[in-house]
Amino acid sequence: MTDDRFHRQGPVILRGARIPDATADAALLSNERSSDWTHTDPWRVMRIQSEFVEGFDALADLPPSISIFGSARARPGGPSYETAREIAQRLAAAGFGVITGGGPGIMEAGNRGAREGNGLSVGLGIELPFEQGMNEYVDLGVNFRYFFARKTMFLKYSLGFVAMPGGFGTLDELFEAVTLVQTKKVSSFPIVLVGRDHWGGLDRWIRSTLRESGMIGGADADLLTVVDTAEEAVDAVHSGIHRLAAEKKAETPE
Template identity: 60%
Template structure:
């Protein structure tokens, strides 16, 4: 269920869990998560009954997410460790980034937890932007940070990850753990396989990512497991202004390319109608207006930042010059 950040201040993590409208505390909190129960292949004697009902619960999470986030302004999803301390370089960078994105007209979406997520939410909120948190049920409940304005609690990671991608114009990934890596590589895979329109993926904290990027280039790409162009899907920078500029320019480029594709499709449809009309001896249909065909144009955008690429899932609302947590549940 969507909610604002109204949790009791000072409550220790692990002492409270939210399941939609239901709040569980202390002994009422189960020792397993909804994802774990869904994916557990053991003790499934009643699976025909329970899994069918789970499908409805999963559907409800998608409906709730789509309904709550449908009217978001252009947004950027920011990921990073829940374990980073407020004084760490990545938290300071995340806070500055959140503020810069808000000033550029973007909402900031995070996993709603502490660490890097909280820093990005704080920066956005203090700069007057919309701060969104997509929480997740975990064995160790983190709770929403105090800087989240709009929140949704999810039971299932896959529903939550869909919202991160669908409603963001870009991903910015700061240092983090497995959850952060999961979000990063899922985004890259979706872009590489054409499951979403290309969108900017920005890595911040260059020293942290250097070893991974070297391995991707010298081992994975050198061994032919990915192509050289795949390395260009990521932009690496520690400059907040450069990161925001890269996102804005990428969105503007994509919008122009998509408009060109639509115009070409309209012209092609009109020409086909004229040819068909001439062939049948009927009136030319070329004078009518054909409905634009929405193409997911993939615009290659390189910019002044090293290692560019990216662009985004096709169905977000039009916005300004543009002006999709840790996304990780656990750092």
């Protein structure tokens, strides 16, 4: 009986006994008390460098683009999937490229909608212990070994983020973006959360517990916009982009 399992490691596909026990990220972050890392990590830096070079090269000519995040577990026909698909379709029809993580669920919905809207559909994949692979609707795909290299590409090439309902991965991407905007490490961009039933509790906690206890600034909670429909999401992206552009222009000396 043949072993049909396969594993993507950057541009390389491995099968059978060649599949590693740990991903590149896991190996990098391992805290095993061994001196072997002194021999491997300097070379690992070259691999990390190559991921940045390949990513920048592949994405340099993207049109203005919006990233869509959300659960890989969403199914076609489900409300989150279809809403993400419609959002991507509307964004593409308005001239935006759509960037996702390239996998299934909400990512597939975003890439599918982008293609249906005649826009550029981009997938930024990541090496995982369980193989996902690029969904069939990705027009331009780049696979990464390291999460931090992939996150840099999302932030560098996006004018805004749309977060659909999701789990820990979605929360990770969301709060990474909010923190970098809050600390002005990146230019401000709209961050839209779709689904009040899913995000409402988090939004209320941020506005009450965090803001009222002084853990964040008074205006920090307003970095997030919560909506329900695809139309509201796209309107929030557009208005956020225009508002931030106007604020930046006003701050620029004549």
